[in-house]
Amino acid sequence: MFRKSFSTAAKALDGLVQDGMLIASGGFGLCGIPEQLILALRDSGAKDLTVVSNNAGVDDWGMGLLLQTRQVKKMVSSYVGENAEFERQFLGGELELEFTPQGTLAERLRAGGAGIAAFYTRTGAGTVVADGKETRVFDGHEHILEAGIRADLALVKAWKGDEAGNLIYRQTARNFNPAVAMSGTVTIAEVEELVPTGTLDPDQVHTPGIFVDRIVQTVSEKRIENRTVSPA
Amino acid sequence: MPWTRDDIAARAARELQDGFYVNLGIGMPTLVANHVPDGMTVWLQSENGLLGMGPFPADADVDADLINAGKQTVTAVDGASFFGSHESFAMIRGGHINLAILGAMEISQEGDIANWMIPGKLVKGMGGAMDLVAGVQRVVVMMDHCNKKGAPKLIPECTLPLTGRHCIDMLITDLGVLEMNTEARRFELIELAPGVTVDDVLERTTAEVLVAESVTAH
Numbered sequence: 001m002f003r004k005s006f007s008t009a010a011k012a013l014d015g016l017v018q019d020g021m022l023i024a025s026g027g028f029g030l031c032g033i034p035e036q037l038i039l040a041l042r043d044s045g046a047k048d049l050t051v052v053s054n055n056a057g058v059d060d061w062g063m064g065l066l067l068q069t070r071q072v073k074k075m076v077s078s079y080v081g082e083n084a085e086f087e088r089q090f091l092g093g094e095l096e097l098e099f100t101p102q103g104t105l106a107e108r109l110r111a112g113g114a115g116i117a118a119f120y121t122r123t124g125a126g127t128v129v130a131d132g133k134e135t136r137v138f139d140g141h142e143h144i145l146e147a148g149i150r151a152d153l154a155l156v157k158a159w160k161g162d163e164a165g166n167l168i169y170r171q172t173a174r175n176f177n178p179a180v181a182m183s184g185t186v187t188i189a190e191v192e193e194l195v196p197t198g199t200l201d202p203d204q205v206h207t208p209g210i211f212v213d214r215i216v217q218t219v220s221e222k223r224i225e226n227r228t229v230s231p232a
Numbered sequence: 233m234p235w236t237r238d239d240i241a242a243r244a245a246r247e248l249q250d251g252f253y254v255n256l257g258i259g260m261p262t263l264v265a266n267h268v269p270d271g272m273t274v275w276l277q278s279e280n281g282l283l284g285m286g287p288f289p290a291d292a293d294v295d296a297d298l299i300n301a302g303k304q305t306v307t308a309v310d311g312a313s314f315f316g317s318h319e320s321f322a323m324i325r326g327g328h329i330n331l332a333i334l335g336a337m338e339i340s341q342e343g344d345i346a347n348w349m350i351p352g353k354l355v356k357g358m359g360g361a362m363d364l365v366a367g368v369q370r371v372v373v374m375m376d377h378c379n380k381k382g383a384p385k386l387i388p389e390c391t392l393p394l395t396g397r398h399c400i401d402m403l404i405t406d407l408g409v410l411e412m413n414t415e416a417r418r419f420e421l422i423e424l425a426p427g428v429t430v431d432d433v434l435e436r437t438t439a440e441v442l443v444a445e446s447v448t449a450h
Contacts (some may be wrong), residue, residue, distance in 0.1 A: 028280040028317070029303035031296065054317070081356030082303075091354070099355070102279065103321030103363030110318040122366040123325060126344075126397035129362060159297075171314050172281045173297040178316040206316075222296035228304035230288045 004165050004215050005194060009040035012188050012216040016153055017046045020073075024052040024109060024151035025063065026180040029082070030225045032173030033062045034155040034190045036218035041155070042066055052076040052149055052183075054105060054176050056083045061223055067095070076149075078102035082225065101129060104146050106179050112148035113182025113211070120145055154184025157220070158207070161191035162200050165209030174206065181211045188214040234406040235425040240374050242267045243404050243423075244333050247372055248274050255279065255324065255364060257334035258302045260374055264333055275311075277329055279360040281320050284312025301360065324360065325367035332368040334361065336375045336400075338390045341419065341439035343400040343412050345373065346392035358395060365396035377405035377436050386410070386419070386439045407433050413442055420444050 006012035023041070027033030038057075042065050049072050056075055057064035066072050067085050074096035080086050089095040100108065101123045111119055120143035124130050134145040156177040159170035167189055169177055181187050189207075194217035235243065237260055245267035248254065255277045256262050265287075268274050276285040278300040285300060286307035293307065300306045308314075323329055338346040345365055348358040365371050378384055386403065403410040403419060407428045410419035420442040421433055430443055 029299065031280070031299050031303070077357060079357035079359040081354075087354050099357050101358055101362040102317070102360035103325050103367070106317035106321050107325075121325060123363045125366065127362060127394045129358075169314075169316075171295065171297040171308070172278070172299055174314055174316050175281050176317045179318040224294070224296045224299075224305060225303040226299070226305070227294060228288045228306070229291045229294060232291070 003163065004213065005163050006214055006216045009036040009190060009216050009218055010043065012214045013037065013040045013044055016186055016188070017041065017044045019046055020048045021046070021152040022050045022052065024149065024154045024180045024183050026156040026175065026177030027053065027055070027062065028172070028175035029055055030057065030062050030223050032157050032169065032175050032177055033057070034157040035062065035220055037155045037188060037190050038062060038065060042069055042071065047071045048073045050074040050076065052109070052151060054078050054102060056080040056086045058082050058225065059085050070094070074098065076100055076105070078105050099129070106176060108146055108149045109176065109179040109183040112150040113179065113184070116148050118145050118147045149183055150185060151180070151183045152185055154180050154187040156181045156187065156189045158189050158191045160193045160195055160200060161189055161212070161215050162195050162209070163197045163215070165189070165212030165215055166200050166205045167191065167207035167212060168200060168204055169206050178207050181207045186213050187211055188216070190216050190218045192220055193217065233425070233427045236406070238263060239425070240404050240406060243409065244372060244374050245269070247331060247402065248272065249330070252330040253277055253283065253323070253328065255329050255332045255368065257332070257361070259335050261333040261335060277320070277323065278306070279320050279324060281315050281317060282308060282312060283315070283323070284309045321360070321363055324363050327367055327369055329368045331370050331372065332364045333372045333374060334364065336373045337385065338392050339373060339386050339400055339403055340390045341386070341388050341441065342398055342417050343419070344390050344397045345395045345400050346390040347395050349393045351393070361395050365399040370401045371399055372402040372404065373400050374404045377407045377433070384436050384438045386437045386441070388439055407436065410441060416442060418442050421447050423447065
């Protein structure tokens with residue numbers, strides 16, 4: 001029987017990772033990142049990676065781990081302000097960086113997964129983001145042409161998933177994960193709970209199983225980047 | 233006396249309307265949430281995928297899966313919804329958000345905004361700021377009228393890299409309120425903070441601005 005589930009993150013990655021590949025990852029800050037798959041990716045030793053991820057993690061967690069080991073050649077992100085190692089490598093010319101506005105990044109991933117080669121958007125018109133891009137006026141407003149992103153490998157994190165690959169996310173841990181899942185030529189999901197096929201309500205599925213090639217249940221640390229509470 | 237940060241937030245809150253969907257930028261704009269009038273329903277959008285953002289949680293209710301765009305732990309109000317980033321930015325870029333209130337480093341006289349990058353310093357990234365200024369129905373900026381060195385921030389042309397062009401509808405500073413006159417493509421001074429004069433504003437502004445006849449101290 002064809003199975004999508006694997007017993008460990010390392011096994012889920014086995015045979016899929018190559019040097020120089022383009023990897024998209026879900027998550028916003030440290031929320032909803034495929035943390036155990038990132039650890040396994042680090043341990044795979046793959047290098048010269050281009051990583052598409054809204055943020056770059058922090059020094060010792062998330063995508064920051066791959067920066068520490070210098071496995072990343074280029075980041076495509078909207079905001080990287082939380083990572084000192086990123087700053088050091090970028091200023092030292094060791095790391096390429098492509099800043100993409102956050103909404104453009106989400107849409108580039110969604111479009112890539114949906115077979116849309118490129119799209120026009122007002123976001124970034126008249127700014128450095130527009131440099132070198134085609135522009136066109138619609139309804140009196142300048143738009144810029146942004147390309148879809150098709151990842152060689154996509155890594156996502158979900159709350160629940162089943163053997164069929166269906167995923168349900170929890171709260172704001174959804175963020176980039178659905179679009180990243182669609183963008184992958186091959187997509188691996190790590191879930192907190194792998195449930196028997198047939199137990200997820202089809203009406204509640206966020207990412208249909210067709211977008212998920214492999215799935216693995218992991219124990220998440222779910223680190224909090226900026227714990228903020230109300231005054232007691 | 234010029235307005236305090238809290239006064240600026242209170243003035244910005246007067247731009248809210250019942251039923252509005254609103255995105256508040258990181259920093260000073262978050263103070264606006266404290267000034268939503270009683271009885272008014274305002275849905276706060278957090279671009280990481282939450283509509284109906286509530287206050288910070290009690291210590292026991294902190295949840296790693298529930299954060300705002302500043303990566304702070306938050307809560308969700310009754311009637312809230314969660315969604316992916318692509319859908320979140322469909323709300324923003326598709327013109328479904330009524331109002332965004334943002335901070336800025338520089339504003340040009342034509343309503344350009346620069347708020348994401350200082351050359352020579354580490355570039356952290358624009359996050360969702362370019363999407364917000366390009367897509368939200370109305371964009372209000374709240375900021376100090378001058379920077380920490382005392383130099384005007386409302387200037388003829390932005391010197392810093394732009395976040396967006398011709399996109400700011402209103403500017404609320406510690407000295408008063410300026411609204412974009414789209415026909416003249418210049419800001420018009422429409423309100424003054426208590427004790428602040430028109431000359432006080434003009435002396436601290438290098439941009440060409442209009443002064444409304446009705447401008448009075450509030």
